[in-house]
Amino acid sequence: xxxxxxxxxxxxxxxxxxxxxxxxxxxxxxxxxxxxxxxxxxxxxxxxxxxxxxxxxxxxxxxxxxxxxxxxxxxxxxxxxxxxxxxxxxxxxxxxxxxxxxxxxxxxxxxxxxxxxxxxxxxxxxxxxxxxxxxxxxxxxxxxxxxxxxxxxxxxxxxxxxxxxxxxxxxxxxxxxxxxxxxxxxxxxxxxxxxxxxxxxxxxxxxxxxxxxxxxxxxxxxxxxxxxxxxxxxxxxxxxxxxxxxxxxxxxxxxxxxxxxxxxxxxxxxxxxxxxxxxxxxxxxxxxxxxxxxxxxxxxxxxxxxxxxxxxxxxxxxxxxxxxxxxxxxxxxxxxxxxxxxxxxxxxxxxxxxxxxxxxxxxxxxxxxxxxxxxxxxxxxxxxxxxxxxxxxxxxxxxxxxxxxxxxx
Amino acid sequence: xxxxxxxxxxxxxxxxxxxxxxxxxxxxxxxxxxxxxxxxxxxxxxxxxxxxxxxxxxxxxxxxxxxxxxxxxxxxxxxxxxxxxxxxxxxxxxxxxxxxxxxxxxxxxxxxxxxxxxxxxxxxxxxxxxxxxxxxxxxxxxxxxxxxxxxxxxxxxxxxxxxxxxxxxxxxxxxxxxxxxxxxxxxxxxxxxxxxxxxxxxxxxxxxxxxxxxxxxxxxxxxxxxxxxxxxxxxxxxxxxxxxxxxxxxxxxx
Numbered sequence: 001x002x003x004x005x006x007x008x009x010x011x012x013x014x015x016x017x018x019x020x021x022x023x024x025x026x027x028x029x030x031x032x033x034x035x036x037x038x039x040x041x042x043x044x045x046x047x048x049x050x051x052x053x054x055x056x057x058x059x060x061x062x063x064x065x066x067x068x069x070x071x072x073x074x075x076x077x078x079x080x081x082x083x084x085x086x087x088x089x090x091x092x093x094x095x096x097x098x099x100x101x102x103x104x105x106x107x108x109x110x111x112x113x114x115x116x117x118x119x120x121x122x123x124x125x126x127x128x129x130x131x132x133x134x135x136x137x138x139x140x141x142x143x144x145x146x147x148x149x150x151x152x153x154x155x156x157x158x159x160x161x162x163x164x165x166x167x168x169x170x171x172x173x174x175x176x177x178x179x180x181x182x183x184x185x186x187x188x189x190x191x192x193x194x195x196x197x198x199x200x201x202x203x204x205x206x207x208x209x210x211x212x213x214x215x216x217x218x219x220x221x222x223x224x225x226x227x228x229x230x231x232x233x234x235x236x237x238x239x240x241x242x243x244x245x246x247x248x249x250x251x252x253x254x255x256x257x258x259x260x261x262x263x264x265x266x267x268x269x270x271x272x273x274x275x276x277x278x279x280x281x282x283x284x285x286x287x288x289x290x291x292x293x294x295x296x297x298x299x300x301x302x303x304x305x306x307x308x309x310x311x312x313x314x315x316x317x318x319x320x321x322x323x324x325x326x327x328x329x330x331x332x333x334x335x336x337x338x339x340x341x342x343x344x345x346x347x348x349x350x351x352x353x354x355x356x357x358x359x360x361x362x363x364x365x366x367x368x369x370x371x372x373x374x375x376x377x378x379x380x381x382x383x384x385x386x387x388x389x390x391x392x393x394x395x396x397x398x399x400x401x402x403x404x405x406x407x408x409x
Numbered sequence: 410x411x412x413x414x415x416x417x418x419x420x421x422x423x424x425x426x427x428x429x430x431x432x433x434x435x436x437x438x439x440x441x442x443x444x445x446x447x448x449x450x451x452x453x454x455x456x457x458x459x460x461x462x463x464x465x466x467x468x469x470x471x472x473x474x475x476x477x478x479x480x481x482x483x484x485x486x487x488x489x490x491x492x493x494x495x496x497x498x499x500x501x502x503x504x505x506x507x508x509x510x511x512x513x514x515x516x517x518x519x520x521x522x523x524x525x526x527x528x529x530x531x532x533x534x535x536x537x538x539x540x541x542x543x544x545x546x547x548x549x550x551x552x553x554x555x556x557x558x559x560x561x562x563x564x565x566x567x568x569x570x571x572x573x574x575x576x577x578x579x580x581x582x583x584x585x586x587x588x589x590x591x592x593x594x595x596x597x598x599x600x601x602x603x604x605x606x607x608x609x610x611x612x613x614x615x616x617x618x619x620x621x622x623x624x625x626x627x628x629x630x631x632x633x634x635x636x637x638x639x640x641x642x643x644x645x646x647x648x649x650x651x652x653x654x655x656x657x658x659x660x661x662x663x
Binding site for chain 1: 460463465466485486489490492493494498500504505506508509517518520521522523525526565569
């Protein structure tokens, strides 16, 4: 008997058997449906998490070093405590650094604080004020949608000008044109010279649009005279990133007057570190999540195995008849495997039909979509579940002795 | 060459630590075209013999040649193939697949033989017409009478043109009238050249065959050749009368 006929016959027998026991098939399928729904949703959520992260992380340039007293990746509390005691990075350090670096395209100091903005009778509190120079345009890659960014004279002279984020623009100015307006930051009045493009939030934690950029010299007079300054250094290209990093480290050590035996008293952070850290966390979440949801699928599989054993026992006589008439072991095995696989595949399809609208709900929180990959994997997993859990019962059926099988009631 | 050749066949079972000798060193030959009844009280070994002849079971010792091939050392799958090709079973309880209609039941051996769908349908239709059930072929077994079910079973048994029609108490679940119909069908099949082996405990069923093998305690107690079946005896007598008449006419001729 050729493979195609065998498949066709097996399929029609399985379908008849499933239809003959409707209630039982529905209940058995339910286990698989629940299993596949949870696994699919978990897969979609994990994928969404990754997408959200990648979108956020793109606000950090791949070729930019973020020099600060603190490392982004602190493993212990002691690390953090030690870094807390390091000397502040001063503006003079940065000027010296900028003049000595050969592999850097741009060096921008950054200092941040929260402040309240006032315009006419409106105010906006908790806005991030970022003090920097014109170089920030290069290191951060921000775009300006209206007006202009800080110029060299703005930064050098510490002029009272500011570039505002899109969220600040809507909150403070509503329909009014912001350019040329004067807003109060702390006690200082500054002129709005530009509005930044919308950038979204960073990892859903804080908005990148609710901020105001002012010259660092203005920052030190108006906001905070002795800030903890960070440095953003953009390398000339992605190719010599390691060289650039090493040069940056050496120059930084020289500028900070470190002895050769002293450890670095600063950290050079990169996007990579963030990605690495995220991947570790996301990987753990994925493994645990899929394991837990996989358990429900496993339980569903046990249900299939159980019902297949029942099905085989019930149809012992049928197996005997088929064997007497000339069905081989393989034929019987295939027949029952296909029955289990059919139940599971139907379960998988139903599960996808349920999971799809649920994905739309998840979409409100994460940029999740039910990708074709997830659909394919879900169907494959349900098929494999069917075959694996159907194997033992099918094997028992295939090995039955026809004489005994025919004698059974 | 004999169609069936048993050489010193024994079959023993283990039953709760006890060894049951179902068949003891039985030798037997059955020729193509014979119509044989196997008789014996329960426990005599007749079911075992049927299972062995039908390749549903294998002997503990001895050699079984079916149609010239040694089947006593075949594995499960090879036996399945032999059953499909050589044996047509008719059971006391019909053993039709309850969820399939009559036609599909008849088609089943052809499916396992790997015959393409279109041809399969044609052959099955012919077989079901042969047993006079063409108008009921789309009915499921529970929509058919006992006699009709057994006819479907006979059609299924014959559809692959097997060497042997092997019937186990074929009239056991039928009333005497339907039973007689089935036996008449067997008679026709026998006349058409089919080899038929009927396992039964009913004397008058056995009497309709041409040879009765009686088993007792796993041994062949007697192997009796009947001259001819009842009908053929009647027909034979008629033929002889015709012959005598012809001779008489011949001799009286000038």
